[in-house]
Amino acid sequence: MKYSFLFVAAVLLMGAGCASNSTLKPTEVNTEKPTVVATFFPIAEVSRAVLGDLANVVVITPEGTEPHDYEPTPKQIEQILSADVFFMNGAGLDPWGEKLHTDLETKQVTVLELTDGMALKEGGAHEHHNDAAHKETVEHHNEDEHAAEEFHADEVGHTHEDETGKDPHVWLDPTVMMRAATALRDEMMSIDPNNATQYAQQTQVFLSALESLDQAYKTGLSTCEKDSIIVSHDAFAYLSGRYGFTTHAIAGLSPSAEPSAKQLSQLAEEAKENKTEYIFFESLVSPKLAETLAAEVGAKTLVLTPIEGRNEEEAAANATYISLMEQNLNNLKIALACK
Numbered sequence: 032m033k034y035s036f037l038f039v040a041a042v043l044l045m046g047a048g049c050a051s052n053s054t055l056k057p058t059e060v061n062t063e064k065p066t067v068v069a070t071f072f073p074i075a076e077v078s079r080a081v082l083g084d085l086a087n088v089v090v091i092t093p094e095g096t097e098p099h100d101y102e103p104t105p106k107q108i109e110q111i112l113s114a115d116v117f118f119m120n121g122a123g124l125d126p127w128g129e130k131l132h133t134d135l136e137t138k139q140v141t142v143l144e145l146t147d148g149m150a151l152k153e154g155g156a157h158e159h160h161n162d163a164a165h166k167e168t169v170e171h172h173n174e175d176e177h178a179a180e181e182f183h184a185d186e187v188g189h190t191h192e193d194e195t196g197k198d199p200h201v202w203l204d205p206t207v208m209m210r211a212a213t214a215l216r217d218e219m220m221s222i223d224p225n226n227a228t229q230y231a232q233q234t235q236v237f238l239s240a241l242e243s244l245d246q247a248y249k250t251g252l253s254t255c256e257k258d259s260i261i262v263s264h265d266a267f268a269y270l271s272g273r274y275g276f277t278t279h280a281i282a283g284l285s286p287s288a289e290p291s292a293k294q295l296s297q298l299a300e301e302a303k304e305n306k307t308e309y310i311f312f313e314s315l316v317s318p319k320l321a322e323t324l325a326a327e328v329g330a331k332t333l334v335l336t337p338i339e340g341r342n343e344e345e346a347a348a349n350a351t352y353i354s355l356m357e358q359n360l361n362n363l364k365i366a367l368a369c370k
Contacts, residue, residue, distance in 0.1 A: 060087040065223050067215070068114040070125040071098040072340045073202040074145060074211070076352040078118060080237035081215045085226045089114070091125075094346050097315045098339050099285040102127055112138050115222055118215065121146040122199035123284075141218055145211055151197035152268045154284040198284060200337055203270040205245045205356070212237050240353055248274050251360050256368035261302060262311045263321050264288070266337035270359075276367060281324065286316045295324060302328040309366040311335035314342045333362045 060066050064086045069075040071092040078088045091107050092098040103111070108131070111117050117135055119128040121144040128142075135142055201207045216234040220227040252274045260271075265280035279298060282288050290298075302310070307330050312321035314336045325332050338355050345355070363369070 060089065065115040065219065066110075066113070067116040067118055067219075068111045070119045070128060071101075073208070073338055073352055074118050074120060077208060077211045077215060077237070081212055081219060081230060081234050083229065083233045085223065085229060085233075086115075086219065092340060094340065095315070095342055096340055097286060098124060100287060111135070112140065114140055116141045116143060116215070116218060118143045119145070120199055120202070122149075122151055122197045122201070124199035141222075143211075143214055143218065145207065146197075146199060146201055149201060149207075151199075151201075152272070154196055154198045154265055154268075198265070198268050200266040200284075201269050202352075203267060203337065203356075204273050205241045205248070206273070207269070208352070209238055209241050212241070244353060244356055247357070248360055251364050252276065252367065252369055254370045255364070256370075257305075258367070259305065260309070260311060260335070260363070260366050261298060261307060261324070262335055263313045263316065263318075264337070266339075267335070276363075281320050286313065290320075295320070299324060299327045302330065309333045309362075311362070311366070313337060314345060315340055333366060335359055335362055 065082075066087040066089060067078045067082060068089045068091065069078050071090065075088055075090040082088060089110055091103050091111070092101045111128075111131060112134060117128070117131070117140050119125050119142065121129070132142060202211075212234050216230050219230045223230070255276070258275075259277035259279065261279045261281065263280070264282035264286040265278075265284050266286075267278045267280075271278045279301065281295065281298065282290055301307075302324070307328060310321045310325040310328075310330050310332050312318035312332055312334060314334055318332065321332055324330075336355055336359060338352060338359075341350055341355075350358075
């Protein structure tokens, strides 16, 4: 089997490339309101929808930053330890949060974990995904300044792939976001019973939007000529599992987990055999690997965002979880040749 020398050379020299981390200043909060700290963008979206302006939402991962390898600052740890609710993802996406559980329990901070109780999918680049959507339950778990400093010192120089080997990208299934919203609503109604009715009303608006989104995906992807896509990193198993298509990933669970030249050559061969017309890239990482693969097989590129955060353009446009999922649907319909 022969492959383009330039292609193999390019993939050996080129990494997936994460966006550089920016510095996040501690969010100003109204101390008269409850505070929910969310580890990254999708969980913040759930929190904002449920809370409205009845409570503060603090987001740990800075805008424009890919969350897989982000580590919080000591000031951010202090914010988490003084919150009413800490809402994390789990399954190795935010492993630093796991280390805070004991201290959060001592501080009587409620912990909600998006992946807790789920039958998580196994990760691995270049896999096929066609599983049914899995059950998910958001559960409760429950540092002074010195402890925050100790935590950060332990993490210096530490980088990680998703350490559990499980796929953490559960938020790309809208039904998981529905259950997350319901769990946060119930917690906030307990913490702040005077505003229980409004929490319930705000949550219902979000649930209705998610139900419409779910139906749009079911309808939009129901009659497609193709049934597989090539994506930038292994983030779309829950999305593809729910809506009945297959993904082949260039990189692993984390976009910084670079593929080998052999893996990319195999993908190129499959893409040629399947007459793949589009290769997907992401908005928060370098598109070079996807572009190189597309050039090798004569394909075009499209964005399929795992919604781990927003780039500058998306933030300026005030893109939301719903609007980014709608953008993904439109691009999937193009790549899968849906009618």
